[in-house]
Amino acid sequence: MSHHETDAERRMNSDMADDMADDMAGSLTLDANAVAGRMRELFGIEMTAVPSACAHCGNVAEMGTLNAFTRGPGVVLRCSACSGVVMRIVETPDATLLDARGAAYIRLPRTGA
């Protein structure tokens, strides 16, 4: 017996697909704002307003604009312009590993400045 999708069903299926797409994209991509606490712990200052330059494409932007992938064992921050990896942060029980080779520079404000 064939099944004909009604308008209501089609609408519902479309909503469900939309929700799934939202949830999947949402679960994968965040902003570096989501790891602002961890970055502050690491650098000792508020980092989301600090500019960094992407070593891959040269884009300069506040670190808060970086896309953050937080579901892996560590945090990966990617350039919002070219998606290149700017920074990786992995915490082990006795150390924090920071791989910042994707940042050409980070412009840290001087204390009191």
Next chain:
Amino acid sequence: MTEPLRWQIATVTDIHSETPNVSSFTFALPDWMPHLAGQHYDLRLTAADGYQAQRSYSIASEPMRTGVITLTVERIPDGEVSAYLHDVLVVGDRVELRGPIGGYFVWKATTGGPLLLIAGGSGVVPLMSMIRERAGVGSRVPAALLFSSRKREDVIYWDELAALTAADPSLRVFHTLTREQPPGWTGYGRRIDGEMLAEILPAVGTDARVFICGPTLLVEAAAQGVVDLGIPAAQVRTERFGPTGA
């Protein structure tokens, strides 16, 4: 902002249900300090066996409310922290908080406007802190909130937003319900799109500072939409969230 950020023991002083899935939790902080609207706190729970779970939650309250902060939290299915907050936490309980954190997605009344705020679901929380600060200092810079929710019952801060707009014609709130619209609904009934943005933009103009917070797809569509309408990208700040904020 160079002092170390310490965890402090915060005490729950109030729990207020906003929608069936969203509640606001007010905490008294022993080392309270003024925050900027848009900032967040990290919240950490520690189990008896030492297991720790940590999440970031946006501050909903305005900075002039001293001594306390309010975090509005959506209950995420299977979210270990949000489920604990919603199902277990009661007034008088204590949790660990550190903050305020964040310097990018922030607004100060002294920064001025006009302001275009675009939210999806609980993405409205940091924007509400901005709206409350604006109201708290008596600012009348033109401000518009475009707020996408699934259903009428899911709209966070409905009554407060209605009261604020009734008292202040320079604040406009536009709701869109993407899933289900009640009978007689006069707001929008679809996902945020370029046509919708074009209709509300005249309320604030292309000089507006734009803050967009919500699920990734909404954030990207809205950010592209406002840039297409002539708002310089440098005036647009976004904050994406996902279930990792559970």
